[in-house]
Amino acid sequence: TVRFIEYMENVHAEVDIKGMQSAELLEIIGSRYAYSDEGFDGHSPSHYYKLEDGYEFGIIEPHKDDFCAKCNRIRLTAEGNLIPCLYFDEAMSIRDAVRRGDIKEAALVLKEVIRTKPEKNRWSDPDGELSKRAFYETGG
Structure with missing residues (x-):
């Protein structure tokens, strides 16, 4: 399973590095593939998704989901x-x-x-x- 991580800003990368948040990534994936929301498995900070062909991917979403309590x-x-x-x-x-x-x-x-x-x-x-x-x- 591939896991993506949302861009996490810090003072060292605030200006020079750009990333995307999960909503943007899901919009890009959704424009080409149908996927379902599989939620969390309890052992990872990743929010999991599954494509119709069975391929799974996860997104670590510190902006959307504050997973710290279960990290x-x-x-x-x-x-x-x-x-x-x-x-x-x-x-x-x-x-x-x-x-x-x-x-x-x-x-x-x-x-x-x-x-x-x-x-x-x-x-x-x-x-x-x-x-x-x-x-x-x-x-x-």
Whole structure:
């Protein structure tokens, strides 16, 4: 299954990069193919759709669907930081605990990162706040 992700603005890409939101993508696909809305499967932030021929695709829609409350993703950077959310700048270092082989400390950091995952992003807020996270440094 192919998954598309809506363009997620941030201060590093606000002007130079343009993307599209799910409504635009679905309009383009719908102009050529009939599709059905399959909803969410519970294990992914993707909203799934199915073409008449059975091909499935998903769209991660942070502007339309605030999936943060059910997001089960964290990211580990090359520098050893655990990132609980793509939108917010917060991160916790697990590097030193891993280098020392301190499994208990690493587990505490991991638990804290998971515990502090935000329940909501701010992409759709009227104040227009943009994320400061540089996604190209985040990893996936």
